Amino acid sequence: MKELGFENRHSLRFCVRRDEDDIYLTRAQGFIDYNFPQLNRTLRFAPFFEYQSNLDTNTWWRRELGAEIGTSFFNGFFYYGACFQHVWQKEENYPVELLDETTEWESRFVITPPLKWWRFKDKLKLSLFNEYTFDFTRGQPTVNQVGVELNWQVLPGLKVPLGWRHIDRIHDFDNDMLEFSLVFSF
Numbered sequence: 001m002k003e004l005g006f007e008n009r010h011s012l013r014f015c016v017r018r019d020e021d022d023i024y025l026t027r028a029q030g031f032i033d034y035n036f037p038q039l040n041r042t043l044r045f046a047p048f049f050e051y052q053s054n055l056d057t058n059t060w061w062r063r064e065l066g067a068e069i070g071t072s073f074f075n076g077f078f079y080y081g082a083c084f085q086h087v088w089q090k091e092e093n094y095p096v097e098l099l100d101e102t103t104e105w106e107s108r109f110v111i112t113p114p115l116k117w118w119r120f121k122d123k124l125k126l127s128l129f130n131e132y133t134f135d136f137t138r139g140q141p142t143v144n145q146v147g148v149e150l151n152w153q154v155l156p157g158l159k160v161p162l163g164w165r166h167i168d169r170i171h172d173f174d175n176d177m178l179e180f181s182l183v184f185s186f
Helices: none
Strands: 002-015 023-036 041-054 059-073 078-089 101-111 124-135 140-155 158-169 174-185
Touching: 041 078, 059 101
Parallel strands: none
Antiparallel strands: 002 023, 002 174, 023 041, 041 059, 059 078, 078 101, 101 124, 124 140, 140 158, 158 174
16 A cells, blocks of 8 residues: 655754754655555655755755655554755854765654553654764764654644754764744645
8 A cells, every 4th residue: 555645844943052053944755655564564765855044144054855765663653764865065054064065874763652642642742763864975974863752733734843852963063952843744
């Protein structure tokens, strides 16, 4: 069985440690989910484009174009995805050394425990995640992000995730961010 869809995520990330690192992010992705009920598994293919801008300087600082392939199993409790992405960055927007253009591999692990939230048991989901990025141009890992996100399904086709993420820029500085998002799906 196959399912097609589209998601558009708009996020505001507010930096806890630094004043100049607040980010607006939008990510548009299509996806094709292949369900394998006999294996209790879903395979997802998701091409995407992501755009990030620094709210304090009002300039873009990162663009990504790529595709993610992932699988969820144990009734959606665990998800693993790997994406191959090409990235364009503006070095002047960050106090660390960035490459103007590079190619990355990102691994994403997500755990969504089956929690029952009183009256909201079908509307709220808690997710714990880890995203690990390897830069092919540099030949080394560059970012490891861990966090937690509470997703509220407000209406069909509209989610409001709230979360926190710790961003470890390997060989550079760390950051903690609070995140508020709107996710539209079709």
